[in-house]
Amino acid sequence: MIKQEVLKRWTSDEWRRWWIEPKRDGYRLIYHKGQFLSRTGKPFHNLDHIAAELSQLPGWTFDGELYGKNWEEAANARRSKNGVNNELNYAVFDIMSDDDWCGQMCAEPLEQRRLRLLAMINGRLIPMKYVHVMSHFEATRYESFVIAHKSHLQYGCDGTVLKLRDSLYEFKRTKTWLKVKPVETFDCLVVGMKEGIGKYKGMLGALQLVDADAAELLEQSEWVTTWCSGMTDEQRRSWWGQDGKGIIGKIIEVSARGVHKSGRLIEPRFVRIREDK
Secondary structure (H helix, E strand, O other), rough: OOOHHOOOOOOOHHHOOEEEEEOOOOOEEEEEEOEEOOOOOOEEEEOOHHHHHHHOOOOEEEEEEOOOOOOOHHHHHHHHHOOOOOEHHHHHHHEEEHHHHOOOOOOOOOHHHHHHHHHHHHEEOOOOOEEOOOEEOOOOOOOHHHHHHHHHHHHOEEEEEEEEEEOEEEOOOOEEEEEEOOEEEEEEEEEEEEOHHHHHOEEEEEEEEEEEEHHHOOHHHOEEEEEEOOOHHHHHHHHHHHOOOOOOEEEEEEEEEEEEEOEEEEOOEEEOOOOOO
């Protein structure tokens, strides 16, 4: 993510290099040869109605956001294999050939890819019902961005994405696509931890948290806990190697997009230990 304090310093010329898109509150999915996959390769189900429309465009791989009335509705497409949910839609924001996807190399810049996408989907005589191209616009100053960002949030989006217009498609996290999301901070008590996976195996993977006020006021059986990441590699190695000494039982500051109706924090990330508490 990029902080708005940085965007405030951009010049008009810098703004013109970027496109602004809404970030829907859903799941980013790749459609490739009839199958929907997350960025980590997990399959999503119940999307035959969307796949039927995209199958009319053979030879192409699409990148986009699966969304419904809320985030939970999109998440259910991963959890369950039963039944098609016709309330789910697919907002496509990128395209490449199947060969480019398989070879993990695409030489076309974003502007060209978007023109192709618009021609193939928006240019159809019979519009698709469940698939559409993600909208985008240009800004020349920070104030224009703020108006768009507020509009995205009011519409129920997750935030805003800035994309470098001449950027190539990258098959990993990239600095040419920048997210801007609303963030709040919370004080939480660290009550547990678990080992990481992949590059974090043998280190701390996540901290288990409970709201600091809830920890004081409620019985432990009533706690709603959340797992958070965002620690540095040094912190992960140190705290895991010491079995949590120096972190479990501490009050920490956590940034998150808000609180889910379940009581859990949404996308929490470690900020710092509150040594004053």
